Amino acid sequence: MAIDWFPLWLSLRVAAISTLLAVILGLWIAYWLAFRQFRGKEILDALVTLPMVLPPTVLGYYLLVLIGRSSPIGKLWETITGSPLVFTWRAAVLAALVHSLPLLVKSARAAMESVDSSYGRAARSLGIGEWSIFSRVTLPLVQRPLLAATALAFARSLGDFGITMMIAGNIPGQTQTMAVAIYDAVESGDGQLARLLVLVISAVALALLWIANRLAPESVA
């Protein structure tokens, strides 16, 4: 029996892109939460954490409303790219992003807050700009915990099921990721395929966790 590897490749691609986006977005949000004082900071923090506690179906519903074909964002996307956003692999990226972002923001914020404040002060008193401080002092100092969080975020992106089902659907060869394919295989009684996919995704997740643990403990003062 020929095995369809498409779900694995799709999952890896979706996870890679969503992790990249999560790192960029997550670092930015974490920086604001860690170092800046502004109105609504706690609300932003709560909003970012929400995906960790809400059921995936609820998140999926919100996203459907937000980016559906009749929503402003959905329409805008369709005008620009010529195709809808929902029920494409791009929607799967969005699903994985929502799923993994909280983890990244939480870890990055904690790591940034643990950096001794005298480094930032020293740099500021030397006349160095905020961007330079972030890129040349803060970021190198949180490098390891950040890489560990990125590995975890990647693993989490790989495993999203609920939100993906809601907004990307289960279209074989188009939006069917690993997690969804496993569900599909079990539903249709294909035990052999399900077992294989489960083993593959477990092995990948285990490897990522191992990497994350190797990186995590040696955090910088």
Add this chain to the structure above:
Amino acid sequence: MILARLKKRFPPRRDSAGFELDVEVQSSAAVTVLFGPSGAGKTLTLESIAGFARPDEGRVMLGDDLLFDGATQVNLPPRARRCGYVFQNYALFPHMTLRQNLEFACGRKPKLERHRLVNEMLDRFRLASMAGRKPRELSGGQKQRCSIARALLAAPRVLLLDEPAQGLDPELRLELYSVLREVRAAFSVPILLVTHDLAECFELGESMYVFHEGKIAQKGTPTEIFDRPANTQVARLLGIYTMLQGDVKTLDPGRNTSTVQVEEFELNGPYLPGKFKGDRVWICMRPEELRALPRDGRVGTNQIPAQLQSVTRRPGAMRLHFDRGLAADVPRLDFEPYRHNKDWAVEFPAATLRVL
């Protein structure tokens, strides 16, 4: 010239007593020392000058530049203040080598120029042989020199040092003093230094501010303050332990003499400007300023009889503790023959009797 007129209130909370800082530091000396016990507001003053803390009211000026003004809401960010700050923990960037730390401070200068400046600093502060090392591979003294060098590379208008000798052993302290003297000689940057070490004030300070509970208790040169503490509180901060209460009995400006009666004893001293006959005064002396003599019968001029209660060892002498809270230092060899003697006389030097 440095001017810092600062007011900042911390209202009392459930877990901490309130604190109010209300100080004015104005100095054009090469080295100004902020002296006082911990919690007196010294570091907060330094942080307000550097821009790390924001006072409620007041004004901070460096020369003609206004850094902070409460009334007109001027508040330059630390980055624009050009205050070189040397932190207690040195705050060297741990992921950079020593050379990288210094180059980072040079900002946007051309590469060659930066290289030259950094090499110059490395040589001056005897760090050239370890330029490639990370901070964690350096000793405390080396880290401190690097931290001072880094602050100087940003061409600061003032160098602020927070307890620089804290945690250094005596030998490294002496090295730090010589480094700071070198900085004073080679760079025309005024130094503002926080310390609770009196010896350090004398070693470095030209101008000195005594902080006490958020206020300035006294200002002047270290010698002035040491010779004439403004009140008993300052005297205590300066380590003056022996305090006797007495009354002014005679005053003679012509002969520059006075007499103070302490219990049934009379002590002669120099004329006391601003005091009147009958005034209640404190006689404040440090143990090393008093002489202790074994007593045989009667008490001589300017002496008070005292019962020896305990003896402690000091680096160069024995410190004898008597009743009435008197303490006096006696050279070890002089004390040895009289170690079992309990009756002593403490002699107050007439020329330098310190009366507050």
